[in-house]
Amino acid sequence: MTDAADHAPVGRLTVICGPMFAGKTTALMARLSEAASRGRRVACVKPTLDDRYHPSDLTTHDGKSMPGMAIEAPDDLLSIEADVVGLDEAHFFVTGLHDAVGVLLARGVEVVLAGLDRTSMNEPFHEMGALLIEADEVVKIAGVCAICGREAVHTIRLFDSKAPIVVGGPGMFENRCRVHLHAAPDSGASPE
Numbered sequence: 478m479t480d481a482a483d484h485a486p487v488g489r490l491t492v493i494c495g496p497m498f499a500g501k502t503t504a505l506m507a508r509l510s511e512a513a514s515r516g517r518r519v520a521c522v523k524p525t526l527d528d529r530y531h532p533s534d535l536t537t538h539d540g541k542s543m544p545g546m547a548i549e550a551p552d553d554l555l556s557i558e559a560d561v562v563g564l565d566e567a568h569f570f571v572t573g574l575h576d577a578v579g580v581l582l583a584r585g586v587e588v589v590l591a592g593l594d595r596t597s598m599n600e601p602f603h604e605m606g607a608l609l610i611e612a613d614e615v616v617k618i619a620g621v622c623a624i625c626g627r628e629a630v631h632t633i634r635l636f637d638s639k640a641p642i643v644v645g646g647p648g649m650f651e652n653r654c655r656v657h658l659h660a661a662p663d664s665g666a667s668p669e
């Protein structure tokens with residue numbers, strides 16, 4: 478290895494994943510705030526598809542936010558000038574994110590992705606499986622089962638749809654532990 482290669486910036490990929498309402502965006506914003514406090518140029522990005530709370534800012538289900546930008550497609554990440562690129566709702570991109578992240582990592586960019594690791598059909602969510610394999614660090618956050626309050630890694634739909642992406646929030650999805658994965662909503666058990 479040459480000296481130049483020794484001193485080249487090294488990209489790093491962190492993937493923050495888990496079910497809905499588990500605090501993934503909060504964890505992402507904490508990472509980005511910490512990087513900014515170290516003087517690093519930080520970009521906060523999300524897909525244009527996610528305009529539930531704000532068209533471009535990163536927002537959490539409990540109302541916290543951080544100024545950001547919205548992108549249409551993964552390739553839009555390649556024109557961002559930043560040392561650290563944080564992307565929320567990374568699972569929304571059907572294709573192209575794995576390749577775009579690879580380009581950023583080769584440039585020495587630190588990439589932090591947050592998103593659902595699996596669909597409500599219990600399958601890897603688009604390219605998240607490949608991105609988890611690529612990651613230097615995986616932060617998997619558990620949710621809370623809506624039936625029993627135990628740790629939950631599953632999110633189920635409370636409505637009947639086979640559409641791969643439905644942008645929604647509380648009342649449309651619920652987290653479930655393995656025991657209650659197939660239990661009907663409002664089964665009479667205490668939600669806590």
Ligand SMILES: [Zn+2]
Binds near residue numbers: 625
């Ligand atoms: Zn449960």
